[in-house]
Amino acid sequence: MKQRRRLRSSLFVALISVACTVVGVGSQSGTTPDFKNEFFRRCNTFQGDGQSGRNCSDLWDLFTKAFVNRTTCEIDRSDYSDFLNASISTPTVANKAMFWTKVYPFVYSFTGSRSQSGKYVTVVDLLPGYIMNSLSWCWSQESNDFNYTSCPSSRDCPGGKTASNSFWNATSKNFATLASGVVFAMINGSVSSGAFTNNSQFFTVEVPAMEYPWITEMRVVLVHNPLISFRESCSNFTLKTLSETLAAKRINYTCEEDPSEIRQLQCQLYPEYQATEYCSTSDQRSLNRYKLSTLINAAIAVSLKTAFSI
Helix, strand or coil: CCCCCCCCCCCCHHHCCCCCCCCCCCCCECCCCCHHHHHHHHHHHHHHCCCCCCCHHHHHHHHHHCCCCCCCCCCCHHHHHHHHHHHCCCCCEECCEEEEECCCCHHHHHHCCHHHCCCCECHHHCHHHHHHCCCCCCEECCCCEECCCECCCHHHCHHHCCHHHHHHHHHHHHHHHHEEEEEEEEEECCCCCCCCCCCCHHHHHHHHHCCCCCEEEEEEEEECCCCCCCCCCCCCHHHHHHHHHHHHCCCEEEEEECCHHHHHHHHHHCHHHCCCHHHCHHHHHHHHHHHHHHHHHHHHHHHHHHHHHC
């Protein structure tokens, strides 16, 4: 599946803060401006890649049916079932499913990078997640319209049953049931409270939905922020809980800390990392080669442009 353009931040927010643990859960802000038009724009863009043949108007009706004229804090993930069933045509995601927790948006910088293109499929590579990635929405019964001023956070509603949180719970569970074979998980190892905790959908929704023999192995990529002293390892603290949880399901667990391709990308994206030991030795040499290659290519392009203009 083609990797599509992502909504990225220039800062590595997810490895510095744990405030946002899922792709699209809003805070106290209201519905995203021009929400309906953005829904249709993304729906049509996705299908422009030839990945689906769904009618966007029908999908909009099924999507809004889940929460329109409903009490704000009583939206269940099952309310999105019709929308998900109608919008997903992929029967299974075999040996490519990438899950993540507390590493947004870096995970999409990695899976969408040239070196990793086509190797992984994430929840936003399927139509529902692609449309709703980073959007916020909620309904106002008083105005009988979207509430563009304020939406409740998951903490404001019993069971977190907001329109957006229930959507991502439903979408995450659906993605976990589509995954098969070997699955991957990128996890933030610099969170002092632990990576595998009950404040993430990876813990509460996705892992519980994984079953053997449909899923045989999880390969964890544990990512650290070199500017934070706390470091969780593959075998202790909450990662130990994850390995034991998977073992009880007869799913194999392997884990690698800060593989070279992760470190190299971090050192390219975040200049503040480059002076640390994390970006030294082979990774720093790779970064220097990358910078030199970029300069050479830019010089060649200028030379060719000058030559053809003479």
